[in-house]
Amino acid sequence: MRHTELDPFPETFLWGSASAAYQVEGAYQDDGKGPSVWDTFVKQPGTTFKDTNGDIAVDHYHHFKEDVALMAELGLKAYRFSIAWSRIFPNGKGQLNQAGLDFYSQLIDELLKYNIEPIVTIYHWDLPQALQDEYGGWESRQIIDDFTNYATVLFDTFSDRVKYWVSLNEQNVFITHGYLLGTHPPAVRNVKRMFAANHIANLTNASVIKAFKDGEYKGQIGPSFNYGPAYAFNSDPLNVLAKIDTEELMGFFWLDVYATGKYPRTVIKQLEKLQLAPVVTEADQQLLASGLPDFIGLNYYQTATVKASTTDSLSGEMSMNNSGKKGTSKELEIPRVSKFVKNPYLEQTNWDWTIDPVGIRVALRTIESRYQLPILITENGLGEYDKLENGEIHDPYRIEYLQKHLQEIQEAITDGVQVLGYCTWSFTDLLSWLNGYQKRYGFVYVNRDENSERTLNRYKKDSFYWYQNVIETNGEYL
Ligand code: BGP
Numbered sequence: 001m002r003h004t005e006l007d008p009f010p011e012t013f014l015w016g017s018a019s020a021a022y023q024v025e026g027a028y029q030d031d032g033k034g035p036s037v038w039d040t041f042v043k044q045p046g047t048t049f050k051d052t053n054g055d056i057a058v059d060h061y062h063h064f065k066e067d068v069a070l071m072a073e074l075g076l077k078a079y080r081f082s083i084a085w086s087r088i089f090p091n092g093k094g095q096l097n098q099a100g101l102d103f104y105s106q107l108i109d110e111l112l113k114y115n116i117e118p119i120v121t122i123y124h125w126d127l128p129q130a131l132q133d134e135y136g137g138w139e140s141r142q143i144i145d146d147f148t149n150y151a152t153v154l155f156d157t158f159s160d161r162v163k164y165w166v167s168l169n170e171q172n173v174f175i176t177h178g179y180l181l182g183t184h185p186p187a188v189r190n191v192k193r194m195f196a197a198n199h200i201a202n203l204t205n206a207s208v209i210k211a212f213k214d215g216e217y218k219g220q221i222g223p224s225f226n227y228g229p230a231y232a233f234n235s236d237p238l239n240v241l242a243k244i245d246t247e248e249l250m251g252f253f254w255l256d257v258y259a260t261g262k263y264p265r266t267v268i269k270q271l272e273k274l275q276l277a278p279v280v281t282e283a284d285q286q287l288l289a290s291g292l293p294d295f296i297g298l299n300y301y302q303t304a305t306v307k308a309s310t311t312d313s314l315s316g317e318m319s320m321n322n323s324g325k326k327g328t329s330k331e332l333e334i335p336r337v338s339k340f341v342k343n344p345y346l347e348q349t350n351w352d353w354t355i356d357p358v359g360i361r362v363a364l365r366t367i368e369s370r371y372q373l374p375i376l377i378t379e380n381g382l383g384e385y386d387k388l389e390n391g392e393i394h395d396p397y398r399i400e401y402l403q404k405h406l407q408e409i410q411e412a413i414t415d416g417v418q419v420l421g422y423c424t425w426s427f428t429d430l431l432s433w434l435n436g437y438q439k440r441y442g443f444v445y446v447n448r449d450e451n452s453e454r455t456l457n458r459y460k461k462d463s464f465y466w467y468q469n470v471i472e473t474n475g476e477y478l
Helices: 037-041 060-074 098-113 129-135 142-158 171-181 191-214 237-260 265-273 282-290 357-371 396-415 462-472
Strands: 014-018 078-082 117-123 164-169 220-226 230-232 296-299 304-308 338-341 375-379 419-425 444-446 458-460
Touching (some): 014 117, 014 462, 060 458, 060 462, 078 419, 098 117, 098 142, 117 142, 117 375, 129 142, 142 191, 164 171, 164 375, 171 220, 191 237, 230 237, 237 265, 237 296, 237 304, 237 338, 237 357, 357 396, 396 419
Parallel strands (some): 117 164, 164 220, 220 296, 230 304, 296 375, 375 419
Antiparallel strands (some): 304 338, 444 458
């Protein structure tokens, strides 16, 4: 429905922006940091766009005071960033690296100096390489204790100052890319191993939330999930069914476990038939049920549109557009389930991501009606080419994108959805995992590209000033 009058954004609304350690920090070997699986993966030729890596990234490690000063100038109320596990434990466990803790402690203090609420992501994909080597990372249950121990160190050290914690970032993305598509480390392509690793990640997520609750730390914790609702291509009942199957398989398969501790029965039944289901013990079920989150973190970029699949076997490969050449991606087809198609009502970006502001309201409403949990929007944004000209960057396309999404968020708040805050992706430009540096998301342009670090100077884009005004007026003027 369309409301005649919209509720204002809550006074406590966390107007924020986000980043992730590997994508911004650089300093990949500084002050005792151990290598992560991303440090290793990107060095294999052909794994990323033009073989880009985060060795230097946008050198936030050395520019953090300047970056936080820019956040303060913009007026951010919250900043979401991730901690690199291998800065804290260079080998993932064992010897603690005090210099790593010190870096994040300084960053947190710097944010608090300007009244910017830190939102800490405990894991944004940069698994310590040592744990991958020792026991296969997410494929071993040993990771549950090691991760919980690492997170507990963070809770003990920072929970006096940090009130919002994100357990795992986009488990659905790092697991499917890491173990099914083979496009993220450890570049495995094995569907059975994927479901097994995913189950261990679920247990790890529950274990860390349980540790947070048991430790009676003050604050809130939840996972961030990449959720893009699926639409039926039209009212053909078979396409409607394909929509339901797709959402269960690609969305609720994770969200249900987070929010209720249980897998959706329909998906598990089919996986059992295919002998792909993970081994779930009684103790696992108990752990999953005892690690329920305070909120769901929503990373929203786009929706999918599906028709019923008419094929029995994987025909051709899905392929992503990592080059920024519009129209070069190939849509996925899940045999006997669904075929992804273009939505005739919606435009796409140069990287073929569908732009759908109403979709964020659909996502918020779906999570609300299924789980009744508060939602923290932990990522949303537009990756595009930007041009630096005479120290200025005019990005009306980004302003339009964010503005339209915020309008729909306000509609959802008026509907009755509890939205805690909104973090755009991203604050500064940064490394896009597989797409290099040319796919830019920030309010702040960073002068570097694929070929050179250039000056790494920061420049405010037009969207910087737009968001500044939005925050100043608490969303009254979008
Ligand atoms: C999310 C990740 C982010 C970020 C974003 C944009 O999936 O959590 O880390 O990278 O997507 O994606 P991309 O960089 O591929 O454009």
